[in-house]
Amino acid sequence: MPILRHWAEQRPDKTAAMIAFTDDAISYRELDRRANAVTQLLMWMGLSAGDGIAVLLDNDLRYFELLWGARRHGIYYTPVSTHLTPGEAAYIVRDSGAKLLFVGARFAETAEALGADNPHGCTIVTIGGDGGRGLDYAAELARFDRMIEIADGPVGKDFFYSSGTTGKPKGIKQPLFSNLRQAQASGDWVRENFGFDDATIYLSPAPLYHGAPLRFTMRTLESGGTAVVMTKFAAEPALAAIERYRITHSQWVPTMFFRLLALPGETKARYDLSSHRCAIHAAAPCPPELKEQMIAWWGPIVWEYYAGSERNGATCISTADWLTHRGSVGRACVGTIHILDEAQNELGAGQIGDVYFDGPQFVYHNDPEKTARSRNALGWSTIGDVGFVDEDGFLYLTDRRSHMIISGGVNIYPAEIEHCLALHPLVADVAVFGVPSPEYGEEVKAVVQLKDPPAATPALAEDLMRFCREQLSHVKCPRSIDFEAELPRQENGKLFKHVLKQRYLQPA
Numbered sequence: 185m186p187i188l189r190h191w192a193e194q195r196p197d198k199t200a201a202m203i204a205f206t207d208d209a210i211s212y213r214e215l216d217r218r219a220n221a222v223t224q225l226l227m228w229m230g231l232s233a234g235d236g237i238a239v240l241l242d243n244d245l246r247y248f249e250l251l252w253g254a255r256r257h258g259i260y261y262t263p264v265s266t267h268l269t270p271g272e273a274a275y276i277v278r279d280s281g282a283k284l285l286f287v288g289a290r291f292a293e294t295a296e297a298l299g300a301d302n303p304h305g306c307t308i309v310t311i312g313g314d315g316g317r318g319l320d321y322a323a324e325l326a327r328f329d330r331m332i333e334i335a336d337g338p339v340g341k342d343f344f345y346s347s348g349t350t351g352k353p354k355g356i357k358q359p360l361f362s363n364l365r366q367a368q369a370s371g372d373w374v375r376e377n378f379g380f381d382d383a384t385i386y387l388s389p390a391p392l393y394h395g396a397p398l399r400f401t402m403r404t405l406e407s408g409g410t411a412v413v414m415t416k417f418a419a420e421p422a423l424a425a426i427e428r429y430r431i432t433h434s435q436w437v438p439t440m441f442f443r444l445l446a447l448p449g450e451t452k453a454r455y456d457l458s459s460h461r462c463a464i465h466a467a468a469p470c471p472p473e474l475k476e477q478m479i480a481w482w483g484p485i486v487w488e489y490y491a492g493s494e495r496n497g498a499t500c501i502s503t504a505d506w507l508t509h510r511g512s513v514g515r516a517c518v519g520t521i522h523i524l525d526e527a528q529n530e531l532g533a534g535q536i537g538d539v540y541f542d543g544p545q546f547v548y549h550n551d552p553e554k555t556a557r558s559r560n561a562l563g564w565s566t567i568g569d570v571g572f573v574d575e576d577g578f579l580y581l582t583d584r585r586s587h588m589i590i591s592g593g594v595n596i597y598p599a600e601i602e603h604c605l606a607l608h609p610l611v612a613d614v615a616v617f618g619v620p621s622p623e624y625g626e627e628v629k630a631v632v633q634l635k636d637p638p639a640a641t642p643a644l645a646e647d648l649m650r651f652c653r654e655q656l657s658h659v660k661c662p663r664s665i666d667f668e669a670e671l672p673r674q675e676n677g678k679l680f681k682h683v684l685k686q687r688y689l690q691p692a
Contacts, residue, residue, distance in 0.1 A: 187368055188252050191408045192216035195382070201248055201401070201411040204387075204425045210245050215252065215405075217331060222253025224328035229307065231283055233258030233338045234360065238282035238306075239393075240264040240273060240291050243415050246311060246321075247392050250286055251342075251402065255367070258338035258360055262345065263393035267657045270297040272353075276345050279550060280355055282306050286321065289313025339367040343549075344395050344493045346595050355549030356493045373517045374403045377500050378433065378462050378487060384409030385459075387425055387434040389417040394593070395493045396466055400435050409433075419443040423455040430459040437593030438470040441478050442623045452481065461485055467593035468625035469581070472511050479503055488513055490579065492567040493595075494558075497521065497541025499579050512578040519543020523573055528560050533575045536582055540564040587681065589618035591626050594659050601628065601662065604655045608648060610634055613671045616662065617685045630662040631684060633671045640667035 191200070192212045202209035210218075226237070237259055239250055247263075254261045262280045264273050266288075274297040277285050286309045287295050295308050295317040308318030339361035345353040361367035374380050386404040388411060390397040401411040412429045414422065417440055425431060444452075463478075464487045479486050484503035490513035491498035499521070501514030519541035523531045531537045542564045548554040558565045568588065571581040589596040598616035605614040613633035618626035632648065634640055645665040652661040672680040 186256060186364060187406050188212070188216050188219060188256075191382075191405075195408060198408075199410050200405055201245055201413065202429075203243065203245060204412050204414045204429070205421070206415075208245055210248070212408075215249060218249040218325070219252035219256065220331050220334070221325050221328040222249050223256045223334055224332060225324055226253060226257050226259060226284070228327070229284060231257065231259055233340075234260070236260035236262060236280055236282045236343060237284040237286060238262040238264055238277045238280055240266065240277075240285065240287045240294060241311060241392075242266055242288055242290075243388075243392050243413050244288070244311075245413075246286075247398075248401070248405065248411075251340075251398075252405075255340040256334055257340065259340040260343040260357070260360075261340060262343045262355070263398060264294075264345075265393045265657070266291070266391065267659055269655075269657055270294040272657060274298040274301065276353055276355075277306060278302070278304065279353070280343060280345070284309055285318075286311055287318075292317060336364060338362060339364055341367075342395070342398065346493050352600075354551055354554065356495075356546055357549050358495060358544060358546045368406065371403045371406055373498065373500075374400070375407060377489075377517055378464060380404060380407040380409060380433065382408030383432065385412060385429055385432045386410070387412050387414070387422070387429070387431040389414045389422050389425075389434070389436065389440065390593070394467075396435060396593075400464070404433075417443075419447050420451055423447075423452070423457070426457050426460050427455045432459055433462045433464070434460065435464045435466070437465060437467045438474060438625045439468070439592040439623055441465065441470070441474055445474070445477050445481070457482065462487060464489065466490065468590040470625065471622065474622075475506070479507070489517075490514065490581070491518070494546045494565070494567050495544055496546055496565040496567065497543035501578070505578070509574065509576065509578045512574070512580050514579060515577045516541070516579070521573055521577075521579055522564055523571070524560065524564075524566075531572070534572055536570060536572045538566050539569045539571050539579065539581070540566045587617060589616075589626050589628055591618065591621070591628060591659070592624040596628060596660050598628075601630065601652065601656065601660055604652055605630060605632065605648060607655075608651055610636070610639065610644070611648070615671055615679055615681055615684050617681055617688075619685075619688045621663075627663045628661065629688060630665045631668050631671065632665055633668055637667070637669050 196213035197211050199209050200212045200215045270293040273294045284307050289312045309321050311321040345355050388397045388401050392398050404411045463485050466489045486503045489500035497519030499514035500517050522540040523537040525537045573579050601616045602614050612635045616630045619629045621627040648665050672683050
């Protein structure tokens, strides 16, 4: 029996998910009914197992009915960031090959951008508002007012996009689950390590288009718990939500920790957090000092895990283990860790090298070369991180081979920003990289070589940042720009980015 149907029969009136501080909630019975209608809609629209849909929505309970409906029919689902420009969002929809785009009414510009260049004939289904372009979701779903039995088959899976080093986002795709049992088993590591069960009340303060928030809310529903979703993170309302909804589990990124700790002492003391027994964090480097402050405040309930969107492996670490292995991201809980040197030799404890896992396989969509570069001869895979394992098997990350910037839990690659700035008529050369930030973990720094170096001024730096914001989503744009008379490059044109970056790391 599908797991959602199981909970709909066992706990029909239990709240499956709700939007915090609103009356918007859905029971397991209603979620199962609406997901069944979504499956019928997908079948009626001609989608088959292995096809895909894309979803561009704010944090909305309809996310869950769409995803559960897609899972039941063996459909890949691609969440699209609400902070992308219309062109960036439309690119992801086109590249994924999605046959349907479920889009919130306020994203009409994205629907227009897709409509102007839609080689795969993706059908637009508008959710909310006055309908807008394409089909109206409410009207289409109303066609299917009766539950039907759906034959067992492959189970759908998320198909996330992450920025590539070429500047274009890359889809990360895994094989579909072959059956319901395999799909359920994929979440065993979450239940075993973090204690997710039918008593879990999970707080998701982040956007659902991100991998971790979406996957963990889905794990909550698989486990028969209740997902409480914030429309937007804010520090004090997050504490109020823990108290009001008796939250047992939650997930955060270090930026959220920074803002929580910045609250006045009397504000932090105002809320009853006694129900809270598992606070999970991931997605970005967490300064050890920041984590120590959270443990001092919340107690030994802080858990960390490390995994990429590729899901080729995972580690996790409890508070107790972290206090004796400060700075570690934990031991493997999915796959086995292997640290390899550049010649692909396996290294011993304490030796730094590329981090590989022998866990689940994935491909980079439409990029066989990038997929091949992520593998070694034994089939182990890497997502470009560098680190070492200690004698106890705990992993420590020291760098990212790809120079990826992780700012506030968002993955950012420099090439796209460099390409943008290089188009400015005053720019001769540019390098973009991450520098430490106490609030975001890392922030984007650009160093620019001008065609006329004496023209460098703070006002020009502001103009260049404004130029970026006109071309790219704001999260990708530099938070500061410095000027250099000449950037360090080899004769063959290769930039010594590590030399440049070191100038900014040393003072920090």
